[in-house]
Amino acid sequence: MKLAFADPRNMTVSPLNMNYGRPDPDIADIAPSIRQRGVLLTMLVQEKTQDGAVVPGHFEIVAGRRRWFAAMAAIAQGVEIDPVPIGILAPGDDAAAIEASLIENLARLPADEVTCWETFAKLIRKGRAPEQIAATFHMTDAVVRRTLALGNLLPRIRGLYRREAIDVATVRSLTLATKSQQKEWLAMLDDPERRAPTGAQLKTWLFGGASIPAKNALFRLDDYPGQIIADLFGDDSYFTDPNLFWTCQNQALAAKREALLADGWNAVEVLETGRSFESWKHERVSKAKGGKVFLAISSRGEVTTHEGWLSAKEARRAEAAAAKAARGEGDGDGPKTDRAEVTSAQQTYIxxxxxxxxxxxxxxxxxxxxxxxxxxxxxxxxxxxxxxxxxxxxxxxxxxSVEASPAEARFRAxxxxxxxxxxxxxxxxxxxxxxxxxxxxxxxxxxxxxxxxxxxxxxxxxxxxxxxGSAEVEAAGLHMKVDMAAFWSPDAAFFELIRDREAVNAMLKEVGGKKVADGNLAEKVKTQKAILRDFLERDERPSQGRALDAALADLPGWRLHQAALRHRRAEQGGRAPAASGQGPRRGRGPGPGRGPGQRSQPGHPRGRMSRRGGRRLAPIPPDLEPRVRRRGVFPMTLGGRWPPRLAARRRGRSGLEGSRSGRRRRRRPGRRRGRSPTLEAG
Incomplete structure (x- = not known):
């Protein structure tokens, strides 16, 4: 191979060049230096032949195609280019020419950062400015300055990087470290019992937590009061104080949320830091249909906005609300998508x-x-x-009758x-x-x-x-001493509801006298009631008959027609049960086995007790009196007395005599033998 110089205008690309026939290459990185210094690297060429003869001064480029394009571009711009150095390959060896082209292109690799730093440092010592270096090598000022910043690394770290003992990510992170941090990191690297962090872990170690790039900030960096460190090899810078960053970031996040709400979104939900937005659990819903905005925040401060989403449940609710609105059934408030501010357990706690x-x-x-x-x-x-x-x-x-009573009118008032x-x-x-x-x-x-x-x-x-009809009514009436005569007097409804012949005859005896009552003893109930009403309407009662009103007035809690019957039996006498155990009959005349001087006494509404002769009623034991009155066993007219038969049963329960199972059974004449209603003491 011979070395020589040649005019670029007399050169063409050889068909043996590996890039022959391809579009014009990108020469933006080498064009500035070629315009200033020309082509300095030797180009591999072959002599051009035509019709088997060599054309003097003309060559075909085997390797160096981009440099030739850059030189021709400079000539086209009017720049005078010196003859380029060439290496003339031996003619006829096409394989060697192809290998040379491949080797030359494979060897064209960018230099490592340390080599660039050493070269740039020498140029700086010779008086070149970083701007001039950037213009010569077609680099940006930031790239040149970041490369020059490798000088901030300790020489040992630069040596490790040159020997590829540490990777690019580690050396770039070390450019963010102070001298003391670099020494501490080298100490961990030398200690066999400790592991020095590398790569992304090194950034976490340097910043005491997650490294937060400045590009993730929602606020203006000019307004940030803290310190920001630049990554000299990359395009990012980082916040040195994470707590201060999150304070400013949350304030900017709140402002962003208010802006989205003011823009017409139904709701804006800020997710917990580090929680990703699960789109597969949500459905797309427009702003007009009640869609929400979700703000996802990464642990590095990056905020991602997801507009127009609803959870599957909320989306179905929104569709139902839209369907109702289409039918004219909606309330006009839009879909409700707000969730509870507290959990159910917390609400219970509160x-x-x-x-x-x-x-x-x-x-x-x-x-x-x-x-x-x-x-x-x-x-x-x-x-x-x-x-x-x-x-x-x-x-x-x-x-x-009740509606027309004075008591009802008074209560209504x-x-x-x-x-x-x-x-x-x-x-x-x-x-x-x-x-x-x-x-x-x-x-x-x-x-x-x-x-x-x-x-x-x-x-x-x-x-x-x-x-x-409750015991409470009776208890309150007794305590307040209610005067029934002031609120009630027998009326048409009272007489209409009386069905007991004996009770009507007893009242007739009270009003009209014994002679009138005995004279109508066998008459129908309706006839006796008519006679009774005539006496009352004309007020032709004897003086002793006026006691009927007072007797009835003392019983506010009982059925009045039964109360009249009990009053008559207590004061004037009645029938006693026969010795055979048969109960009293409700028909005309005295019952079987009734003797002179026997009177029936008032009893339970479900049956009637009797006592022989004029014997007094036994006192009701104090321990059972509240129970008796609560269950309504006896009317108030008994005055707290206990019928002798039940008194004996009470003594039997105390171990003296009698028992519950020894109650006397009664049956009505003409009915099959069986158990008839009996009285219970409590």
Missing amino acids: DLHRHAAVRAVLADHAGVALRLLVAHAVAGSALWRVEADPRRAGHEAVSA KQAGAAALLGVEADGDLVGRKGDGGAAGVFAKLLSLPDADVLAVAAVVMGEALAA
Whole structure:
């Protein structure tokens, strides 16, 4: 091979060149240096032949095609290029020419950073500026400066990198380290019992946690008060203080969320740091149909925005809302996609602690507790279910009689006053009215009332919830000494409902006298009631007959026609059971086995007890008296006395005599023998 110089204008690309026939190459990296210094590297060529003869001064390029294109481009721009150095290959050896072209192209590899740093450092010492170096080698100023920054590394680290003992990622991370950190890292590298971090782990070690690139910041870097270190080999810089970064990043994230909401998105959900957005669990939903925006934040501070998504459940709910809106059934509020702010367990925790605190203080405020009690009775709650007595009459005459009674009119007036205090309409019972706010709304209203008004409302509510025919009615009537005569007198409905012949005849005897009663003893019940009503309407009763009203007035909790019968039997006598154990008959005349001086006494509504002669009733034991009155075994007219037969049974239970199994059985005449209704003491 001979060395020489040749004019580029007299050269062409040889067909033996490995890049022959391809498009013009990119010469942007070598064009500046060739314009300034020309082609300095030798180009491999062969002499050009034509018709078997060599053409003097003309050559074909085997290797150096890009340099020739760069030289021709400089000549085209008017730059004078010196003859280029060439190496003339021996003619006829085409294989050697192909190998030379391949070797030359394979050898054209970029130099490592350390070699570049050494070369650039020499140029700097000769007086060249980094800008001039960048222009000569077609590099950016940042690349030149980052390469020159390798001088900040300790010589040993540069030597390790040149020998490829450490990789590129490690040496680039070490450019971020201080001199003391570099020495500490070398100490870990030399220690066989310790492992020196490399690559990405080295960045984590240098920054004391995850390395956060500056490009991930949502805020302006000019406004960041902390320090930022540049990666001298890459394009990123990093925050030295992660805590300060997250403070600024969260503020910018909140501003971004507000901007998205102002842009019309239904909701913006910020995911937990490090949690990725699971798109396979969500569906695409547009902004107009209630789609949400999800902001995913990586541990390195990178924020990814996912617009127009809903979970599968929320998407179905949104579709249902859209379908309703299309049918005109929607409420116009759009789909509800907000989830609960607290979990169910946390809500239970909060509720129980608030409940404990409120009831602890409520125990010291009786007035507030009273108002809260009345509010619960009126409107109810999850634990309260108070109902007003339905007052079902089952008979039109009974209903009309009760509605026309003075007691009902008086209570309705009280009810209307209580409704006015609560600010509701007086159109029925107060109990069961939910109203606005339920029990809490009623409680708020009661807090504004004085104690006297609250007690008035409480009295009406209790009156509405008092069960008709209950032992509570009787107990309250006894305590308050209710005068029934002031609220009731026998009316047409009372007489219409009497069906017992003996009771009607007893009342007729009270009103018209014994002669009238005995004279109509065999008449029909209807006839005797008509005679009784005539006496009452004309008020032609003897003075002793007026005791009937008083006797009936003392029994507010019992059926009045039974009360009249009990009164008559207690005061004037009745039939006793026969010695054979047969019960009294309801027919005409005395029952079998009845002797003179035997009178029937009042008893349980399901049966009648009797006593012989004029023997007094035994006292009711104090331990059973509340139970007896609660179950309604005896009317108030007994005055706390115990019938002798049940007194004996009571003694038998105490071990003296008798037993529950020894009760006497009775059966009516004409019926099959069997067990008939009996009385129980409790």
